Structures are given as structure tokens and as C-alpha cells.
Amino acid sequence: MAKSILGIFQYEEDFLNAAKSLKASGFNDITLMSPIRLEEAEEIVGLYKSNVRYFSLTGAITGAITGFSLAVVCALVFILPTGGRAIIAFPPFLVITYEVTILFGVLATLLGFHFVSGLPAWRDKAYKVDTNIDRFSIAVDPGSDTDSTKIEQTLRDAGAEEVKQLEVAA
Amino acid sequence: MTNINRRDFLKLIGAGSVGTGAGVLYGEVTKQTVELLIPQVIPPEDYSPGIATWYNTTCGQCSAGCGISVRTREGRAKKIEGNPVHPVNQGRLCSMGQAGLNALYNPDRIRRPLKRNAPGGSFTPISWDEALTTLGRRLGNLKIQGKGNQVTLLSDGVRGHLDKLFATFMQELGSDNYLQYDFAFPNALYKANKILFDIDTLPYYDIKNTNYVLSFGADYLGTWLSPVHYSLAYGHLRQGRGKRRGKCVQIEPRMSLTGANADEWIPAKPGTEGLLAMAIANVIISDDHYRGSDIDDWASAVGSYSPSAVSGQTDITESEIKRIANDFIRHRPALAIAGDNIASGTNAVSNILAINALNYLAGNLNKEGGVIFNKKPSLVQSTQQRHASYIDMMGLRDAMSTGQVDTLIVHNTNPVFNLPNSSRFKEALTKVPYKVSLSSFMDETTDLVDLVLPLNTYLESWGDDIPEPGVGFTTATVLQPVVTPIYDTRSSGDIILTLAHQIGGELPVALPWTNMEDYLKAGWKEIYSGQIANSAFNSFDQFWRKALESGVWGENKTCVPDRKNKTKQVQLNNITIAPEFSGDEKDFPFTLLPYISQTFFDGKGANLPWLQELPDPMTSIVYNSWIELNPATAKKLGIKEGDLINVQSKEGSLQAPAFIFPAIRPDVIAIPIGQGHTQYGRYAKNRGVNPINILESIVDDASNALAWSSTRVKISKTGKHIDLVKTSGVTRTLGRQIFDKPGKHS
Amino acid sequence: MAKITDKIKEYTRPGYYEKFDYHWTMSIDLDRCTGCGACVVACQAENNLPIVGEKRFKERREMKWLRIERYWEGEYPNLKLKFLPMLCQQCDQAPCETPCPVAATYHNQDGLNTQIYNRCIGTRTCAVYCPYEVRYFNWFTYTWDEPLEQQLNPDVTVREKGVMEKCTFCVQRIRMAKDKAKDDNRRRVKDGEVTPACVQSCASEAMQFGDLNDPNSKVSKMTKNKRAYHVLEELNTKPSVVYLQKVEKHD
């Protein structure tokens, strides 16, 4: 079991300021939670371009190759000529390629989301229900007891409504 | 992982067993069903599983006498095809012939002898022994009492040895009342040929080699005499001779299948075709195309029928008549034939005489491409004189109603259906004390009798046949069973021979054979020894085997015309060429044209589902009757396709849906014959109407035949509507590339 | 390597149908055809076509692999009725084959447009795509009134509900002829050895059947006739049924 310090804020500015000062104090392992997406918060924790895009690209390329090969291989396993068309007919196979490209792109993006975001969360984490309604919160993992007092202090200074310590699974 | 407690463990075990059970069940359900492998107890001689055996025999669906090959597998008939070595059909076969399998395997066949319990009561199945003993005893008693003449046998147009057997049997029984009746039998044609050429048989019309067929109503591609043979000839005429493509002209008030295929279709006024022929003859003579020694006689005979005089009566313009006459001469050898509706008016024989005279005038007799006289087939006695005319049938009616007929044996014919209501035949029939029917099906006549003897179909019987009209040389075909009878039925020959033995007396002496096969073989032995005294065969057995194998004797010969010109000078002066109709034009404005249906013939084919499902060639209608109306007439009367029309003649009325048929004269309505059965199995019963019912009993005096195209009717709407069941949608090409090369169509 | 490129070239080339072993072809001479309907019954007898009954006809669900179409020309009294036997045209560029999702219909080495009943799932797309409307669908499982089922041809499948069917050029007869040729140690089927039921029955000999790859076959000669054409040729389906125009003018 590990400890986690949770600071809860009513206002966005306080929340962001607290995060900034924590960051300035050298606490890099902070979790910022908000009911809506806040791009400033993302900047504070250093998130600019997501790696999801690599998943999407790889997925799409894999899909294109898979789609086309699927069509070609299916046509060649048991050759059944139809309507005077070529066995490997490009126009229809490109349609299949197109669809499978998208299918794999979507699936890979889904995979990427899980991979990058770390969801699903298998273990319990620091969380307060209000965060998903109309409160902002910062969870910090204190290395030591001294750190924890410092963190609590920083949070209170920034205007936290509430600061509490939680026991969470490591 | 936490421990699983007992309760949960049981749950899991439960789930597992449910799954296992489902798996076992699934495997069981998806397993192929167990099939048995049933061997034969004793295999037949020529049996090999999975290999088809072909038997050659003769078609019994109409009177043309085509040869057929029946494909059988494991003792069941699978397909009927034409016999390639048969001279009539040369391997081809019409729809009716092919539907013979439907007759063989018809679900409505009578499966065992039936006896009527009480007059008007129902039938009870009895054994063959009982049936034949009862009948035999009755006939025997009559014979002993010297009342043999009170037995009448009314048969269909059987030929060959069965006919001979019937004749012998009746003769020995002491009866001269052996009649044959077929609705479509061309009495008038025989009569006219007799008058003109003094022949008892039909001549051979050499359509194959002619250049010009001038057909007056003869639907030779559909129903007339020997359609398969003529179709073969037609194909040859059109495209089989290089550049010389024969021309076909059809003169008839309602376009028949032949009319549809002809180059010209000319709707003359019904009944006036003879006049038209006279006018053509007039043109031939006046244009100096005939140079015979008897030209003066001819000139005087046809002198009064100038095209201008006839034009008004026939509704054909003068120039048209002249053109036809000139074409007819120019295209020699040409052929003028008459049949069907043209040969079934009150002036039938006169019409045919006038039309046949054209052949004489154009010099088309006994010539390739003209009318060729068949050698008289001398194998078995000629039969056509047994064919009852309408007057003969009326004689039978009178005899029946006055009690002169004690026992009536009906064989395979259906006079109750095929005679008009006005003949009162049905009423007379019910007065006969004992009626027997030999039939495979419960038709209208069989339904009225006291004893039903179920017959084998022709595919289960022995017999022989001589095609009529012949093919220009002597030929005969064999009828052999291709399958064992599928029900407890017997063939007509076997029944008669058994009866002969039952009756006793002189009969077993005259007919010592016990089954048809032996009788037939004995007959053919005579043919063998009398006719075929050549070295082609070592023995009769060899000849017989060959005959059974090929199904025909006299195969593949070329036509050798009987060169003797038998034509008599005809006194065309005396003929009554003007048609008469029942009902005057004012009250009954339309001429009713019943026509023989190509699918059902005279009604015989109506119980065969394949024929019921074969779209009528002209209208594409299935499963029903219809009344054909000219579009102009329909428009005038406000009739639309499918409107139920009441057709009223002097003798009765019928109701059927209208069909707007473009190719019929506005003053004519046509109804196909064949439907309108009140019995005759599930496929025929209560379907459509029978136009014969409302015909007037008027006859052609020269041939005594029923004038079935001479009834006038009036029509009215009933206000009801029936959707006609037909397969064709829109019957116009709408300018699409269907009959032409691309680009050429408009 | 060259082999692989050759294969690729072969498989990517349209018109795979050009090198058939046989190219079964039928010619129908409309100048001979009388429209009598014998072929229709012959087809029904040979190919186990069901007896569907009046109700089904009314619903336009008849089963006739070969039907005769009729077209009127002109007005009374200068009328003409033309007949057109219409059966599966066994097109080389068949519009019906391509859309089958399970390839239940395809072109085989005999130049036949085959229909494999076992594979058919009944989307009916082929029938919609067919410009000649010669494909028939088993709307129901049809039965035969006892004992009519004894007539059924054991060489032809009896189809169940939900399956598309059509004229096969009597493939069972073609197979049988090939079987016989093999028995006789012949490499090829002789001309005239195969006749589909309709061709066999045709009384006016309007139909001919044979191998177009054999330049001496009857049907090859017919296709060279100057009256030869294809119905709806402008659709470029390349049918294997050749019609010969009816001769309109005389002298």
C-alpha cells in the first residue's frame, strides 16, 4: 500500500496554479484530474502530441496490406473466374482494401488509446467522486513524509478546498 | 485468486454439464441421418444401377403416331424423347408427347377396378377377377341370348392390332356396334379426299419440299394431323435448303401458331375460305395458268367466283386475292391445305374440295413438294371407317335412349366432354343399363359408368400403330411396356382377351391368345411372313427383336410417291360453298371459334400438370380458359383483359375472362378447347370452360361431321374480374434490340 | 521469377474465359422456331423443374429455365407474332456472376455459367443483375404429388427453398458425354454427342448445340451465318446463345 495526497479545488485557476507550483517544487509525478478536458493541465504535465497517432498510422497501413492480401488470397485459394473479370481484379479489391484500412485503423487507435492512457485501471487509484462533477483535484505520490507535508502545504496555499491522504494500491 | 466455495463449485460443475449435454446434443443433431442401403432380392436381367436404359415405343398422346424413346433408370421412366429412327418425328417430340410421363405417374390415376354400388352411388374397389367375371358373365349371357348386338364398344381412335382385336371381339360377340370417336378426327378431310382422289387415307402433304404453303386454317405446326412431322418439314422449308426459302401464307380468322409463323396472315371472314379458294382458282384459270384438257369444265365451275365478286363476301380485297393466286402459281411446287376451323363448318367438305382443287389446278399432285398419295398401308386393316361422325354418334344416342344398348363399353374416350350439351348424349348415356369404362383416369364419361376397368397407360402396354397420315411409304411401329405397371391396372388388349376367355363359346377359338403380347407377336408374324420375305432377317425372332429395339418397322426410307394419279374430275358446280351459322347475325353478332388447344389437344391433356403449366404459345396463359377478343371489339364493348365475359349461344352460355388478342377478326371470338373439365383429376377439375358445351348441333351434310365452327354467339360483361394467369408481361419490343442486330433497331 | 510474373499477368488479365477447354454454345434459328413449347416441357422433364401450381404462376413465380417470349409487331390486320426462346445465355461476361458474395455462380472451363446450388445462400443478386431474367428462385421447397416424384431425373439435383437456379445447358448430359469420351479413350467430346433436352426435342431443328472451339461443329457454322446476332448485344455480355434473325422479307 502506498500513500497518495489528494487536493481538491473548486476553481480551475487555483487548481492549475497548484499544479504549476508543485511542478516547480520538483514533484513530477502529479496526477491532474478534471471533469472536462483542460488543455492547460495537459501542458503542465507535458502532454503535447499523443502517441496514439502512431498506432492509427500503423493500423491503417497494416489494414491496407491485410485487406488487399485477403482479397487476393481468397481469390487464389479456389480460383473461380466470374463475369470475365480478372482473378485479381484491382477495382473491387481496392474497395475491400479501403474498408479494411479503416477497420484496422480504428481498432489500432482503440488499442493505442488503452496503451497510451493506461486504461483500464486494474488497481484502485487516488480519486474523488466530485472530480467528475464540478471539482478539480491533484493527486501526488509523496516519496517521504517530509515531502507529504510540503505537498499538503502547497496545495492548501493554492486554495484547495480539501486536502487528504489516501491509501492506494501500489 | 480466492478460493472457490462449495456452492460456487457446484454451479461450475452444473454449467460444465449443461455445456457437455448441449455439445452431445449438437453433435447428434448435426449428424447425417442414417440412410439404408437396400439391395435387390433378385436383380432383373439387364439391370445396372445408375445407368439409363432406353426403350423405343410409340406415343399415345395424339393420333399422329410418333415414335418415342423412353429413358428409364432403375425401372422408372424418366424422360420421353423422340425416336430418331422413326420416320414421322425423326427424334423430335412435341410438348404433349413429352408430358406422357405425367399420365404415367399421374397422382389421379385409377389404381384398381371400381364398381358402382347403386345407381348414382359411389364407387367401391373390387378385384380384377370380380370385375371381369361380372362383365364376362353379362356379355356371355347377351351373346347366348342372341342379343350380342346390344353391346356397343365406343373407343378412341385405336389402330393396328388393338383395333383388329376390338373388331374381332365385337364380331364374335355378334355385335356390329364398334365405333371410334375422337373430337379432333378430321371427318371432312377424309370425305373430301375420298371424293376428290378416291383414297381412304390421308395423302402426304410434302411441306418439306414445297415452295409455298397456302394453308386455310390448318394449324400444321400446332395441332393439325401430325404437327411434329410438319414442324420438321417447316424447319427444312425455311432454312434447310440453302437459298430457296419457302413461303407460308395462312388464311384464318384467328391467328393460330402456324399463322404466327407464316409470312402472311390473312383474316378472311369465317367460313368463306372456300369462296376465296374458288376466286383463286378463277384467277389461275383466267390468267391462263392452267392448260389442262378439262379447262372448260373448270372455267365454268369457277367462272362466277371472280375476285371482285368474292372480295366483299370474304372481306379480302380483289388485288390481294389476285396476288395470292399469282404467288401460288409463281412459287410452284406449292401446296394448298385446309384444316381445323376451316374444315369444321357446315360447308367443310365444300371448302376442302375447293382448296384441294387449287392443288390440282397448279399441278401439285403427286409431285415432290405437293400432295403425295400414300400407299395404302396393307399391314392391318384400314380403320377410318370406324370413326363415328357426329351423325353416327347421334345414332348411338338414339339407340341408347330407346333401350337398344344394353351394355356400353367405353374405351379411353370421353364423349360426355367432347360432345355439345345440345347433343343430349349424357342424358341418353345414363339410360343405358350397364356401362363399362376402360380408362386410366376418372374423366366425365367414366364418372357415369357402372364398372371402371383401369387401363395401363401406353407406356405400360403392348400394341402397335400405323402412323396416320402416313409418310409416303409403308411403316408400322411397336408399342411395348417400358415400365411394369405401377398400379393394379391392365392393358386394353389383355382385358379384352381375358374377357374373350371368360365369355367362352367361339370367342376363345377366334382369340386363343391370353395376353396382348402374344396376340401382337402372332400378328406381326403374319406381317413378317407376308410382307418381309427378304433376307434381311433370318427368323421372325430376329425381326421381332429388331422391331422392339428400333421401335419401328420401315424406318428411314425415302418417300416413294404412288405415281398413279387418282384424281377425279370434280364437279365444283354442285357444292354449297356459302357457310351457314346457327343464330342470326343480328342477335348473335359474333362467330364463336372454339379451337383445339395446342397444350391440351381436345381436352385429353388437361390432367397433365406439365401441360397445364406450359404457357399457351399465343397468349402465354396457363391454367385457365379465356375468350379472345379483337382490341377494337373490346374497346367498343368496354372490355378489359380479365373481365369476366358471358358468352351466350342459342344452346347455352359460359363465362370466362376476356383476353385482348390482337390477331383475331373483330367479328369473331375464340375460346380454346381443352379446359372446363368437371372431373379428370386434380389438375383438370373445375378449371376454365369447355366451349364445346354451348355449340349448336349442326353438321356438315357432306361429311356428317359436327360443324363446330358454325355457332354464333353474343357476349356481355358480367362486371366481375379475374386476373388472367399468364407469363408474358409486355408483348411489344418497345424498340429494343431483341430481334435485330445492334444498331439496326429503331 | 519469370514464372511468378507470368502468373501475375495471367491472373490480373480480364477475360479469363478466353482459353476454355470447350466453349459450349447454342444457336437458335428464329426463322425455324415455331414457338410450340416442346423445349419448355423437355427442360421441365429433364431438369426436375417443380410443378408450382396456378397460385405461384399468378404470383409470377413460375419455374421455367427455358421460356418462350412473344412479341407482337404491327396492328390488325398486318400483324406478326415473333417468338423468342429465352434461356440462360451463358454469357462470357456474365453480369450475374460477379455479384455473388459466395461465388456460387462462376464460369468454368467449359465456358458454362454454372450455378452451384449447394453454395447458394439466396441473396438473389444474380437474378437482379441478369438482363435476360433467366434466373429462377426457389421461393418455397416444392414437392411433387405422389407418385410424380418417380419421374425425377436422378442425375439432377432437386433444389430446396432459398436457392437460385437456372439453365445449365444440361450439364449432366455434358458430363455424361465427357465420361463416355473418357471410356472410349477420346480426349474430346465429338460434335453432336451432347444435346441438351431442349435442343433434342426441337421439332423444327431450330436449335443447335456444340462446341464453339471446334471450327467444324454445326454450331460454329451457325454462328458464322450472317443472320447471327445476340439478344441485347449492346449490353456486351457476350452470350453463348446465338440467335439467327427471322427472315422478314420474302422475294
Place this chain on the structure above:
Amino acid sequence: MTDTNYQEPGYADVNRDILQTLLVTGPKYWITFGISASVALICFFGPWAYQLYVGVGAAGMNRSAMWGTYLSNFIFWIGLSHSGTLLSAVLHITHSGWRKAIYRSAEAMTLFSLMTAACFVMVHVGRLWFVHWTAPIPNPMELWPNFRSPLMFDVMAVTTYLTASSIFIYMGSVPDYAAVRDASTGLRRRLYTIFSFGWRGTAKEWHTLSWAYMFFAVFVIPLAVSVHSIVSWDFALSIVPGLHQTIFAPYFVCGAIYSGTAGIVSVMFLLRKYMQLERYIREIHLDNLGKLLIVLSLIWTYINIVEVFTGWYSGTSFEYEFLKFRLFGFYAPLYWEMILFCAVVPLFMLHKKIRTSWKWMFIISILINIGMFTERFIIVATSLPRKFLPDAFGFYFPSFVEIMISIGSFAIFTTLFLIFIKWTPCVSIYEVKETLKPLRRDA
């Protein structure tokens, strides 16, 4: 904003208002659900079972029209599905704020109309028990589907679309599932814990979700266009007059968006009315959708005119006959009804009062969809019986079974939708919050 009395809800109000649609279930809901489920059972599955038993002959299709209402229903439902995903995705990447309140229900419509459409594929085929042969599954017969077939395009496209739009709608709902989780206890909580993947709303999660969501949107737009193009190619790749039209793909796509958008309006009206969401679904949405509908209606009308004009002007018998039948034949009343509902009636929306009136818009949207349903029916019923050979011309009229199944399909859709609104918040909670005043001191 026409509504001057409008009071903007707070963040907590949003959670409360929207979650009550999901958490509080009154008898009205159960009655509606019961009715629609039983109609689905009786009208759809009952006749379908009958049809499976006797064969497709239970439907009115025949030799001249091998396709019938099943196919037109299929197109209709696929068309309806284009509302959501496409609209949602396009508006998402163009950052249109007004989308946020309506996109969830629009996407739900997509998903469930797709499912209904898929049902029709099953109903349509003759041998349902072999329908798995259309899937490229390895099998011992070594037989594979024919990828040259437009129907296989369909199989692939619909599968992809179903997958993509399910993922799209699910991913967009994850934060809302977390909200449901937080507001509930017991079994529901445990289930929604799984559904929400343990969402906490961290910056990392928001960041990844928004990126992934953007990619989904980017994938879904060309997909949606391709799906209806492919559906149109089921027809257009044939050579049948009336179906073989170059214009069909854009025509179908446009028609699809048109009917889908109209569908959204109807659904919005009902949700707003019966789920007390007046504060979230507002006139601005109606106004914007109305404008969109007018544009789509004009495009649709244009394509229709082009179709008739080219058919007539080409002068070929093939085109001419089917057009004659469509415009003046038995089904002419349906054709002109379609023109009235889809081309004329929408013009009323040019008037702002009508455009912002819920009642009028609901009626118009229903009429448009009736018109669009007719359009799909007419395409099938007037083209197929007028193909190439006049002798084979026929007629098609749907049978009782077909009519019942068509009615039943609406019940299936409704049932699925009713299940959905009890499963997922039908208005996106977090996205609605984004449109509100932010939680800042200076706001």
C-alpha cells in the same frame, strides 16, 4: 437566442439532470418498452420465423422483382445511420460547439439503425443458415467469399461501420460511464466500473481520449461516405435501367445524410419531451439542423431532377420505360408523395418560425423520413420489374409478411434505443459541461 428565460445549468445540474434519465425509470418507460418490444416480437420475429419456415416466398417478391422491401428497408436504415456518426464526426473536427448536446443520441441512432439494417440482410437471404459463408472465415471447404462482389463490399463496409461506430460511441461515453459509476451503487456500480475502464479524468486520460477521438472521427467520415456509396453500388454496379446510374453514390450519400438528419430531429424532439432535457436540447440545435436540412433537401431535389432528366433526354427505351412506370405507373402516387415530402415540404423551413418550432420541425422531419422510405421502396419496386426484356416485365407488391416486418423493424429500432438510453447517458455530460461557463473565478 430566442429563449430569454433560459437559465444556464451548473456543472452539478448537468450531472443530476442527465443521470436521472438513466437512473430513474418510471412506469411510462416500461410501458413504452413493453409495447415496442412486443411489437418487435410480433411484427418482426414472428413473420420472420414464418418466412424461414416456408421460404422467402412468404414475401411478395417474384421473378420480375427479386428484391423487394427487405432491400429498401436495408437502404433506409443504413441511410438513417448516416445521421449520427457522420454528423458527429464532421462537426467534431470542425469544432462546432452546438453538436455537443445532440451527438450522443445521433450516434446511438447510427448504431441501432445499422443493427436494424443488418437484421434485414438476414431477413433478405434465402438460406439464413449459410449466411456465414459471406464472412472470410477459414473453412475446411477451402471456399472463400467472392471479393469481386458488391455485396461483399457491403459485408465489409457494414461490418467496419458497425465496429467503428460502436467504438466511436463507446469511447465518447467513457467519461460519462464514470459519472454513472460514481452516482450508483451495487451491481450497477460494478458494471460501470468495468465500462468506464476506471476513468478518473486525469490530464493524461483526457489527452489520449481527445486524440483517439479525433482519429476515430477522421476514420469515420470517409467510412460513412464509402458505406452508403457501397450500398448504392449494390444497385449501381448492375446494368439494370434505373439502378445503373453514375449519380447513385452521391445520391445515396446525400439522401442518407438527409434522412439521418431528419431522424435526429425526430429523436431530439422525443428525448427533449420525455426525458426533461429542455435545458440541454435547445432551439439553437433545431435552427442549425433546420438549415442543414434545407441544404440537403435542395441537393437531393437537384439529384432527382438530374436523374429524371438524363433518363428522359437519353431517349433509350430502357430508361424511358422505367421512368414512365415510376412517374406515371402504379406507384406514381408514391413517387409524387416522395417529391412532396422531400422536396417541397422542407422549403417551409426557410421560415425561421417554423425552423425553430419543435412541433413543426417534428412533423417535417417525420414527413421527410416517410418520403425517404418511399424513395428507397420506389427505387426497388419501379426499376426491377422494368428491366430489359418487355416480355419479362412484371409487378411487385409487398406481401403481408413484408409489411409486418417493415413495421417491426421500427419497433426493433425503438426497443434498442430504449435500452440504450438506460445504459448510456443520451446527452454527453462532459461535453455539455464544456459549453457551459467554466469553473473559474473570473467567469
Place this chain on the structure above:
Amino acid sequence: MSISVGDAISSFKIPILMGVMVIFGFGIGYLINYTFFSDRSPVQPINFSHKIHVTDNNIQCMHCHAYVDKTPSAGVPSVKKCMGCHKAIATDKPEIIKLTEYWDKQEPIPWIKVHDVPDFVYFTHKRHIKAGIECQTCHGPIETMARVTRVSSLKMPWCVDCHTEKQVENGRDCVTCHK
């Protein structure tokens, strides 16, 4: 309150495991059916042994299955054929007594089909025999079987594999077997 997905899932452990058990059980059940209740070797009405006839008494296949090289079906011998020998041979054996009973009643023996090709497939023995395929290729070591057991699946892939391997002319054309 926990937001752990792991905890939530493990709270559904029993239902999930039950599902797994059902699926697993289904497979087991199917296998059981396939192994123990198979239709590959049914009990015949007469316990006919190919071993006695072929191996022990050296009777050729074609003696009884006379049509195998002439027709599509091999032809199960007629009762008369059996009786041809068994009128005199081994008449006291119980199975032969059964056979004699059938013969006396003039009834066919209702053999159960072991080698049943799926419906709508046209198989011809003749072609295969003429192509030099041994009986054993499909029927297995039939000459040693006391009761006939099917060794081949007789399903389509089995046919197609052989046709492919032997490069049969048009061997992969559907109409070769389906028509």
C-alpha cells in the same frame, strides 16, 4: 469506493467461470459424441465380415460389387448373389441363417449405409476405378474389417484435397460433382 476494473471483474468471477465451463463442456460433449456415438461403424442387420470373405477366402471385390467399374454405384450385391454361395456354404452359422430368412421371405437386407456421400453430390465409382484408384484409398483396409468402418470423412475438403494432389483434369470445377 474502488474504481478498480480488476476488482469489478473479479466480482463477476463465478458467472464468467460458468460461461467458460459451458463453452468448454460443449466442446467436450461434442468430442464425446464424435468418439463414442459415431456413425462410422454401425451395427448391421447381418454381421457381414469383409475379412472372412476377402482375406480368408480370397474373393475379389468385383465378384460381389460387380458394377464398380461400369456404373456410378459399386452395387451392393443382391440377396440372390449372397444365396448363390450360401445355399451350400456355412448354412449353419447364425448370420447365414438370418440371411436365409431374408431370402425365404424374399425381402432385401436393410444394410445401414456407412459410406454416405453428402446429399447433392454426384460421385461415380466408375471414373475412380478407371483412373486406377484402389478401393483402399477411400475405404481403408476394408479387406481386414470384420465390421465396416468408415475411415475417410467423405466431406468436400477430403475430395478436393485428393483432386488437387492428383491434379485431376477439372478436378476443382464445382460441376464435376455438383450439378
